[in-house]
Amino acid sequence: MALERTFSIIKPDATARNLTGKVNAMIEAAGLRIVAQKRIRMTRGQAETFYAVHSARPFFGELVDFMTSGPVVVQVLEGEGAVAKYREVMGATDPSKADAGTIRKELALSIGENTVHGSDAPETAAIEIAQFFSGNEIVG
Ligand code: RTP
Numbered sequence: 001m002a003l004e005r006t007f008s009i010i011k012p013d014a015t016a017r018n019l020t021g022k023v024n025a026m027i028e029a030a031g032l033r034i035v036a037q038k039r040i041r042m043t044r045g046q047a048e049t050f051y052a053v054h055s056a057r058p059f060f061g062e063l064v065d066f067m068t069s070g071p072v073v074v075q076v077l078e079g080e081g082a083v084a085k086y087r088e089v090m091g092a093t094d095p096s097k098a099d100a101g102t103i104r105k106e107l108a109l110s111i112g113e114n115t116v117h118g119s120d121a122p123e124t125a126a127i128e129i130a131q132f133f134s135g136n137e138i139v140g
Pocket residue numbers: 054059063092093111112113114116117118119120
């Protein structure tokens with residue numbers, strides 16, 4: 001498998017509980033390298049753009065409220081098959097359905113406050129990375 005990059009967000013429920021280091025330890029233990037990282041406060045505009053694919057869903061307003069409710073840590077992760085590997089490490093969207101040992105099973109609070117985001121395909125990863133990072137901020 002080829003070296004690949006994926007986009008990750010450590011969400012406000014996790015920064016509020018001081019879990020950034022714990023999430024990062026689980027990412028690194030899985031063999032993924034954190035090649036870019038910054039802590040930001042997402043604007044509503046950024047959150048609406050980021051989750052535009054969900055704009056017609058009933059939970060869209062709540063999702064934007066949540067993602068702008070506190071600091072997030074945006075990251076670029078690199079590794080072999082990074083997109084699929086990180087989805088495995090994250091676990092299912094709903095933490096009650098996530099496998100043992102995954103970030104969401106161990107740390108998430110609910111389907112909304114679910115601790116992390118990870119890109120769902122290499123094409124979306126490239127778009128999401130470009131929304132938050134310029135090329136010289138990523139050091140592989
Ligand atoms: P993400 O995009 O954050 O990595 O999560 P995902 O792929 O596992 O889930 P997705 O279907 O893309 O949904 C995006 C985020 O919306 C929130 N959500 N809430 N209340 C609900 O029923 C509901 N469904 C989804 C979650 O925070 C989910 O991560």
